[in-house]
Amino acid sequence: MRPILLAALFLSPALHAARFPEKTPDTPGNRMLQNYWERQVNEIEMNGGLKDIQSADDWKAKAPEYRRQLAEMLGLDPMPARTPLEATKTGELSGEGWRVEKMHYQAVPGLYVTSNLYLPEKVDKPLPAILYVCGHANVVKDGVSYGNKTGYHQHGIWFAKHGYVCLIIDTVQLGEIRGEHHGTYSKGRWWWISRGYTPAGLEAWAGIRGLDYLETRPEVDKTRFGVTGRSGGGAYSWWVAALDERIKAAAPTAGVTNMRNHVADGCVEGHCDCMFYVNTYRWDYDRLVALVAPRPLLICNTDKDDIFPINGVFSIFQNVRRIYSLLGADSKLGLQVAEGPHKDLQPLNVGAFHWFERHLKDADSMAVLDEGAKKQLEPEQLQVFKELPKDEKNTTIDQTFVPQAKAPEVPASQGDWNQQRDAWMTALKDKVLAGWPKDAPSIQVVKEGRSERDGIEFTAYDFESEPGMRLRLHLAHRAGLRVSDLELVALNVLDAEGWDHFCSTYHSRFGKHLEVFPDIKADDKAFESEKKMFESFKWGMAYIAPRGVGPTEWSGSEKAQTQRLRRFYLLGQTADSMRAWDIRRAVQAARQISGLEEKPLWIQAQRDMAANALYASLFEDKITRIDLHDLPVSHMEGPAYLNVLKYLDIPQAAALAAEKTRVIIYSADEKAWAYPAGVVKLLGIPEKNWQIRKPMGE
Known part of the structure; x- marks a missing residue:
């Protein structure tokens, strides 16, 4: 018999990353980025937590909207339809004082939740019920996944033996039908962010539908629901308890820490995407936790957990305790700390058991603390499916769970267009680009140097895109011309490839301004x-290289880069949306250069940076023309922007830009731009102001 793979119960691949973090080089770009994380976390701690709650009335007034915002950030606003559960029992077994039904239900049609329902051997009256949501137990044998429910079956047995009904449900990633939690962690599915999708929302909905199922069981007292689970299950416990007030007591274990731990300290590296909401409203995690108030809540954690550090957990406990106190519910908040690492430990389990005895049974819990949860079953005994259903959507649910905005028809009238334009611009400001600085200071441009060589004058200017994010703007023109004599200026937005070309063109003559290694190969032909x-x-x-490109490059492995990009979305941003902000600030910086204040300004960019330039142009006036090369046709392949595909895609952004400025797109796929072409025709925009040209070199 081959061994069962249970390593992920204690140390999944994701968790391994946090325990053995990769050391990144100490470079100026990396240091600047780390300082940026610190400043952003400070801002979220000030504005995204609980500091503005000063009374019970404050909380009661704001909690309903917070709950709605959480649902939105989980992809659950509006909530999916409560379609038939199609609950199906596939088998049963029993032991001393307990029995278990092997079953499944469908959270949405085709999304199978494989489950085990534990009950006492005899049920004489309706009992309190526990929804147990599982952490990352990767239980596989001979290529067959038995679900993480089997890795935690001992909890179900304990609850059943002590007078509870307990439903243990598999997660999408580690159930009998294997879906995916690692979209941004390791699969490169950055479109999850653009779709506003997170598997956290999927797991929350599976748990809520689990409560719906428990309500159908005659053995269950619907007024006494509890929820618990550890690690990933700890997080899902909070999603369910915060959203669904049918939960009367909660004991999440090792499932939350604060944004400082995740972003500034790097704990994000130890977690897959199921641990995070799409942080549209830039929350810290104490706001999530407080949404359980004033219901009984026990926060459980170990003191040596390196992916849920105890300092962050304790900070959340302290902040949330103040809310419980304001609500007169001090006795309903508890903290259970056990010695040990990130592991399913008996002291934590016993603390949760104690909590539910008190708050769901109003019982003397001392009578049950003499025994813990002990494994008794082999995974095969708890298998639900002998053959996986052919209509399952578990493996593709990420593509449909959060609806993408439908491609719109060209408006029928100017009035219809105005209404659509205003709705999109509002969505961009409030839901997509809300992570942009709210009160940015005016741009201060500092000339850092000037050189003249071989008939070209070259000047370097520095400016801060936002505090601490210092970027360099380069300006080149014919020697002997004053800046005020220029007829126009073209702002070239550089990605990594563009930066390399720029450096090879100018470095051998103006290298002291470029902040790159001096041995780069010169391209005399380009010069x-x-x-x-x-x-x-x-x-x-x-020329401008936005953050993370050129002088501010973030160096290190591909894995390190991935984890940096994930930190942005925890902050309610993306790296590319913040590069769009940098482009806006570069436009403003150019206008601060003496002689360029009123000059015609063009923007040129390629590839993903072309999309960033497109969005930047929507928020800056007096841009004469934008030239976009190899512009992606969709955020599904192009740069990730928070939630953008809930509202519009790149062709619609191009239509918005065409109303403001001259747009030239270099693309071989003219049909992809039919929508903005139709809007241009509707609005009577001159043909020269909207052009699709063949890509350069064709």
């Missing part, structure tokens, strides 16, 4: 081409 252009036209060429 001569630029020089010829400057000789022919009174143009200025400006």
Whole structure:
């Protein structure tokens, strides 16, 4: 008999990353980014937690909206339809004082939740019921997944033997039908962010539907529901308890810590996406936890848990305790701390058992503390499916659970367009780009150096896109021309490839301004081409490398880069949406250069940076023209922006831009841009102001 793979119960691949973090190089870009994390966390602690709650009335007034916001950030606003559960029992077994039904239900049609329902051997009256949501127990044998419910079966037995009904449910990723929790963690599914999708919402809905099922059972007292689970199950316990007030007592274990731990300290590296909401409203986690108030809540954690550090857990407990106190419910909040690592430990289990005895049974819990939860069954005994259903959607549910906005028809009238435009711009400001700084100071441009060589004048200017995020704007033009003599300036927005080309073009002559290694290979042909252009036209060429590119590059492995990108979305941002902010600030910086205040300004960009430039142009006035090369046709493949696909996609953003400025898109797929072309025709925009050209070089 081959061994069962239970390692993930204690140390999943995701958890392993946190226990053995990769050391990243100490570079200026990495240091700047770490300082950025610290400042952002400080801001969230000030505005996204509980500091503005000063009375019980404050909390009662705000809690309903917080609950709605949480549902939205989990992809559950509006809530999915409560479709028939199609609950099906597939088998049963029993032991001393207990029995278990093997079953499944469908949280949405085709999303199978494989489950085990534990009951006392005899039930004489309706009993309190526990929803047990599982952590990351990867129980696989001979290539067959038996579900993480089997890794935690001892909890179900304990509850059944002590007078509870207990429903243990599998998660999507580690159930008998294997779905996915690791979309951004390791699968490159950054479109999850653009769709506003998180498997946390999926697990929350599976738990809520589990309560719906328990309500159908005659053995269950519907007025006495509890929820518990550890690690991932600890997080899902909070989602369910916060959203569903049918939960009368909760004991989440090792499932939450604060944003400082996750972002500034890097604990995000130890967690898959099921642990996080899409942080549209820039919350800290104490706001989530407080949504259980004033119902009984026991926060359980070990003192040496390195992915849920005790300092963050204790900070949340202290902040939430103040809310319980304001509500006169001090006795209903508890903290259970056990010695040990991130592991399913008996002292934690006993604390949860104690809690439910007190708050669901009003019993003297001392009588049950003499025995813990002990494993008794083999995974095969708890298997629900002998053959997996062919209509399952578990493996593809990420593509449909949060609806994507339908591709719109071209509006029928100017009035219809105005209404649609205003709705999209509001959504961009409030739901997609809400992580942009709210009160940005005016741009202060500092000239850092000027050189003249081989007929070209080259000047470097520094500015802060936001406090601590210092970027450099380069300006090149024909030598002998004053800036005020220029006829226009083209702002080139550089991605990594563009930065390399820029450096190879100018470095050998102006390297002291470029902040790159001096041994880069010069491209004399490219330089001569630029020089010829400057000789022919009174143009200025400006260059900006947004954050994470060029001088501020974040160095390290691909894995390290992935985890950096994930931290942005925990902050209610994405790296690319913040690059769009940098482009806006570069436009403002260019306007601060003496002589350029009123000059025609073009923006040029390629690939994903073209999309960032497109969005930046929507929020800046007096941009004469934008040239977008290899612009992605959708955020499904292009840059990730928080929630954007709930509202619009890149072609619709192009339509918004076309109303403001001249747009030239270099694309071989003209059909992809039919929508903005239709809007341009509706609005009577001159043909020269909207063009689809063949890609350069074709």
